Structures are given as structure tokens and as C-alpha cells.
Amino acid sequence: MKSFLLAFVLLALASSFASAFDPSPLQDFCVAIDEPKNAVFVNGKFCKDPKLAKAGDFYFSVKMPGDTNNPVGSNVSAVNVDKIPGLNTLGISAARIDFAPYGQNPPHTHPRATEILVVLEGTLLVGFVTSNPNNTLISKVLNKGDVFVFPIGLVHFQFNIGKTNALAFAGLSSQNPGVITIADAVFGSNPPINPDFLAKAFMLDVKVVKDLQAKFQMDD
Numbered sequence: 001m002k003s004f005l006l007a008f009v010l011l012a013l014a015s016s017f018a019s020a021f022d023p024s025p026l027q028d029f030c031v032a033i034d035e036p037k038n039a040v041f042v043n044g045k046f047c048k049d050p051k052l053a054k055a056g057d058f059y060f061s062v063k064m065p066g067d068t069n070n071p072v073g074s075n076v077s078a079v080n081v082d083k084i085p086g087l088n089t090l091g092i093s094a095a096r097i098d099f100a101p102y103g104q105n106p107p108h109t110h111p112r113a114t115e116i117l118v119v120l121e122g123t124l125l126v127g128f129v130t131s132n133p134n135n136t137l138i139s140k141v142l143n144k145g146d147v148f149v150f151p152i153g154l155v156h157f158q159f160n161i162g163k164t165n166a167l168a169f170a171g172l173s174s175q176n177p178g179v180i181t182i183a184d185a186v187f188g189s190n191p192p193i194n195p196d197f198l199a200k201a202f203m204l205d206v207k208v209v210k211d212l213q214a215k216f217q218m219d220d
């Protein structure tokens with residue numbers, strides 16, 4: 001009896017840890033709304049009365065390419081719960097990623113999601129780096145129709161190595177995957193991290209760090 005109780009308590013604890021991820025929905029759907037006075041259930045966000053749900057709550061269009069005329073030459077159109085309120089509690093989202101010739105989606109991580117990427121046009125060099133201490137680079141050149149997975153939390157990137165535009169779509173295992181772009185987080189934080197500390201951390205001259213900070217602070 002005691003060990004049964006212990007197992008039960010452990011299971012209950014495990015499931016409360018598991019809710020750090022998008023929880024399994026307890027109803028068909030829960031279209032998120034901002035106005036709590038029209039809400040019926042609460043499950044992370046306020047949910048719309050299911051009787052009032054309409055196709056538009058589950059719809060968003062990314063047929064227009066994103067503008068890649070920027071320093072990295074790519075544009076990510078995220079389709080998360082902010083774009084499709086019907087994604088609320090469902091643990092999934094998507095993104096369209098456009099690349100100019102030689103453009104890139106620079107090294108970044110999604111703190112809350114694994115990503116699966118499908119290349120629709122062009123040629124991408126993609127990769128991720130395993131955690132410490134090995135920091136193994138796992139990378140591959142992808143062509144149209146190829147699919148690649150970036151495990152949750154790991155630093156990853158996509159570089160367009162072709163002379164043409166490239167287009168990819170990604171599925172992500174969270175309604176709100178989050179993005180941490182490494183260079184923006186480290187050199188573009190607000191307020192800035194002490195440049196002397198960064199110089200030591202990255203084995204760089206402090207002048208180089210200040211130059212990087214000026215660049216990444218500018219484009220915020």
C-alpha cells in the first residue's frame with residue numbers, strides 16, 4: 001500500500017513537471033481570447049466559448065514571402081498562438097522561413113520546442129550543436145523535399161548556400177516555442193552585459209566586444 005502511494009505521489013509530481021511543456025488539452029480546443037469577460041474556461045489562457053469558435057480562429061496565411069532585405073538575409077514568419085488563437089493548449093506551431101541567396105537564419109535556440117524543417121525551394125546547410133562537453137556539430141546539406149529535426153533547446157542554424165532564394169517551413173512542438181538568437185542575447189542584451197566579462201568569456205579583445213555590442217544593440 002505504501003509503495004503504491006509513493007508511486008502515485010511520484011506520478012503526480014512527474015505530471016506537474018510535465019506541465020512545464022504545453023499540456024495535453026482537456027477539451028477539443030481552447031481558442032485563446034484577450035477579453036476575459038467573454039471567457040468560459042481557463043487553461044493557461046482564457047478560452048473562448050467553444051460555441052463561438054469559427055474557422056478564422058484556426059487560420060492564418062503565410063502565402064506572402066517575408067522581406068529578406070536585412071543584414072542576415074532571411075525572414076521568419078512565425079505562426080504561433082499569437083497568430084492562430086486556436087493553437088492554444090495544442091502544443092504545436094509553425095513557421096515560414098524565407099532566405100535570400102546566401103542568407104541565413106543565424107544560430108538560435110527554441111527553449112520550448114523541437115523543430116522539424118521541410119525545404120520547399122533551394123539548398124540549405126543546416127545543423128545543430130550538442131550540449132557540453134562534446135559540442136558535436138550535426139549538420140547536413142538539404143535540398144527540396146528534405147526534412148531535418150532540431151532537438152529542443154539546442155543551438156541550430158540554417159544557411160542558404162545556393163545562388164537562388166530558398167524557402168522552408170517548420171513545425172514546432174509548442175504553441176509558443178520562443179526564440180533566443182545567440183548573438184542578440186549575448187551582445188544585444190538590454191542593458192548590455194559588462195564588456196570586460198564578455199571579452200574574457202569569448203576570448204576576445206574588449207574593443208571587439210564593444211564593437212559587437214554597438215552593432216547588436218543598434219538593430220533592436
Ligand SMILES: *[C@@H]1O[C@H](CO)[C@@H](O)[C@H](O)[C@H]1NC(C)=O
Nearest residue numbers: 065066067068069070075076
Ligand atoms: C519580415 O517580413 C515582414 C513582411 O514583409 C516585414 O514586415 C518584417 O519587417 C521582416 N522582418 C525582418 C527582420 O526583416
Ligand SMILES: *[C@@H]1O[C@H](CO)[C@@H](O)[C@H](O)[C@H]1NC(C)=O
Nearest residue numbers: 130131132133134135136137
Ligand atoms: C562525448 O565525448 C566523449 C569523449 O570523446 C565520448 O566518450 C562520449 O561518448 C561522447 N558523448 C556523446 C553523447 O557523443
